[in-house]
Amino acid sequence: MGSIANFTSPPQLFTRRLLQQKTCIQMETRRLLQPSKALLTTTSDAAQQLSTTTLVIQEEKIGVLLLNLGGPETLEDVQPFLFNLFADPDIIRLPKLFRFLQRPLAHLISILRAPKSKEGYASIGGGSPLRRITDAQAEDLGKFLFAKNVPAEVYVGMRYWHPFTEEAIHKIKMDGITKLVVLPLYPQFSISTSGSSLRLLESIFREDEYLVNMQHTVIPSWYQREGYIKAMSTLIEKELEKFECSEKVMIFFSAHGVPLAYVEEAGDPYKAEMEECVDLIMEELEKRKITNAYTLAYQSRVGPVEWLKPYTDDTIIELGQKGVKSLLAVPISFVSEHIETLEEIDVEYKELALKSGIEKWGRVPALGCEPTFISDLADAVIESLPYVGAMAVSDIEARQSLVPLASVEELLAVYDSQRRGLPPPVTMWEWGWTKSAETWNGRAAMLAVLVLLVWEVTTGEGFLHQWGILPLSLHWPTP
Numbered sequence: 475m476g477s478i479a480n481f482t483s484p485p486q487l488f489t490r491r492l493l494q495q496k497t498c499i500q501m502e503t504r505r506l507l508q509p510s511k512a513l514l515t516t517t518s519d520a521a522q523q524l525s526t527t528t529l530v531i532q533e534e535k536i537g538v539l540l541l542n543l544g545g546p547e548t549l550e551d552v553q554p555f556l557f558n559l560f561a562d563p564d565i566i567r568l569p570k571l572f573r574f575l576q577r578p579l580a581h582l583i584s585i586l587r588a589p590k591s592k593e594g595y596a597s598i599g600g601g602s603p604l605r606r607i608t609d610a611q612a613e614d615l616g617k618f619l620f621a622k623n624v625p626a627e628v629y630v631g632m633r634y635w636h637p638f639t640e641e642a643i644h645k646i647k648m649d650g651i652t653k654l655v656v657l658p659l660y661p662q663f664s665i666s667t668s669g670s671s672l673r674l675l676e677s678i679f680r681e682d683e684y685l686v687n688m689q690h691t692v693i694p695s696w697y698q699r700e701g702y703i704k705a706m707s708t709l710i711e712k713e714l715e716k717f718e719c720s721e722k723v724m725i726f727f728s729a730h731g732v733p734l735a736y737v738e739e740a741g742d743p744y745k746a747e748m749e750e751c752v753d754l755i756m757e758e759l760e761k762r763k764i765t766n767a768y769t770l771a772y773q774s775r776v777g778p779v780e781w782l783k784p785y786t787d788d789t790i791i792e793l794g795q796k797g798v799k800s801l802l803a804v805p806i807s808f809v810s811e812h813i814e815t816l817e818e819i820d821v822e823y824k825e826l827a828l829k830s831g832i833e834k835w836g837r838v839p840a841l842g843c844e845p846t847f848i849s850d851l852a853d854a855v856i857e858s859l860p861y862v863g864a865m866a867v868s869d870i871e872a873r874q875s876l877v878p879l880a881s882v883e884e885l886l887a888v889y890d891s892q893r894r895g896l897p898p899p900v901t902m903w904e905w906g907w908t909k910s911a912e913t914w915n916g917r918a919a920m921l922a923v924l925v926l927l928v929w930e931v932t933t934g935e936g937f938l939h940q941w942g943i944l945p946l947s948l949h950w951p952t953p
């Protein structure tokens with residue numbers, strides 16, 4: 475199995491190299507689009523070519539699988555959605571010995587977190603708009619692909635809520651797709667998002683003969699694509715125009731955070747990709763004569779462990795103290811509106827900013843179905859097609875493409891070889907005499923004991939049974 479150079483070398487270097495490879499990709503794209511041009515010709519020769527081309531396209535049924543997080547559609551969905559999220563070993567990674575606690579712990583944390591989450595979802599209309607927006611993006615992507623003469627079915631597979639990835643895969647099989655492009659809807663790669671979705675996909679692929687034989691490729695991240703950078707820059711430019719003195723506005727990039735250990739211990743390229751993405755957007759804005767001050771911070775942390783810094787809330791307070799008066803928030807890690815933009819940024823951070831002395835607040839909308847963005851995603855899919863199923867023979871070429879490509883298996887192999895295990899991001903305790911230690915250690919110990927007891931009593935397995943403290947098989951008294 476080959477290794478993927480982009481994930482073993484520093485991501486910034488890799489991206490720079492990718493940008494130098496445009497010519498190669500342009501050639502590939504031209505080659506791919508040649509038969510499509512023939513479709514438009516009207517001579518009899520061309521008609522024959524057209525029927526051959528159509529035949530080839532019909533034999534090869536192209537599918538695009540969009541991967542996203544998923545979100546609760548009603549308030550009743552919130553707790554089971556949170557359970558699915560926390561039951562994911564890429565979100566809470568327990569030491570091997572304690573893996574059996576994953577589900578009970580997820581159950582407990584989801585119950586504890588649900589009231590706060592429900593409040594948030596209630597304030598944005600009682601559920602997440604993520605499914606509706608992702609479905610609309612899928613539909614538009616299909617239309618753009620068709621218009622670019624690459625007819626393809628587009629599927630949506632969510633990680634933690636409907637339509638689940640398994641449901642999408644079922645449809646892909648039913649439709650007889652032969653070539654699949656996997657496209658996570660996260661511009662930057664993180665182990666906790668695209669990585670987790672790909673891990674699930676890998677396990678589904680492995681267990682299914684049809685899927686094992688289906689050719690596929692993955693576009694793990696696409697933050698460096700010109701179309702995406704330009705679309706983001708245009709949105710920023712438009713929002714800046716709404717301020718009176720637009721040149722005095724601080725552009726405030728706010729990205730979803732991840733626990734620091736993901737980056738520092740597990741080699742998550744998320745932070746490097748995020749920083750590079752911001753640099754590319756600012757370079758594009760500079761070309762448009764926009765040279766505002768800017769900053770990047772990380773939002774939405776969960777639990778007491780350290781997450782990527784600076785934190786969005788701390789940064790807003792600091793900027794207020796430094797006398798910044800106008801702020802334009804740019805949600806940089808999302809391509810659709812959801813709780814983190816509609817509630818956290820629009821309500822919580824805006825309120826904090828106004829309290830901190832910032833007088834004018836604006837927010838760039840998420841890209842959603844913005845046509846230049848979707849058209850660029852369609853180009854990314856088209857550019858990836860020559861590499862579908864060709865990873866083993868030509869993965870050097872694939873690495874040189876504008877969209878860094880890989881197969882699910884190869885990507886995860888690289889990650890797994892680098893991973894040294896992650897401390898749980900939502901650890902409910904902090905060891906040592908830190909400020910929250912007393913409370914959290916106490917709670918965690920109680921919870922752990924409780925979970926262990928419930929587990930032992932219900933399953934009849936565990937330490938207490940092994941040590942003979944509880945009888946080896948426990949029978950409930952029958953009435």
Ligand SMILES: C=CC1=C(C)c2cc3[nH]c(cc4nc(cc5[nH]c(cc1n2)c(C)c5CCC(=O)O)C(CCC(=O)O)=C4C)c(C)c3C=C
Pocket residue numbers: 543544545546556559564565587590591602603604660664666667730731732733776807808811812813814899900
């Ligand atoms: C780049 C995007 C995201 C990263 C990275 C990410 C990491 C991450 N998230 C949690 C915990 C929660 N995330 C929740 C919602 C949520 N997260 C993302 C994106 C990223 N998460 C999105 C798009 C959403 C919203 C979906 C929606 O319903 O609209 C939630 C639930 C909401 C809440 O209670 O705050 C949790 C919990 C962790 C622990 C993590 C990294 C390890």
Ligand SMILES: [Fe+2]
Pocket residue numbers: 730774
């Ligand atoms: Fe999240």
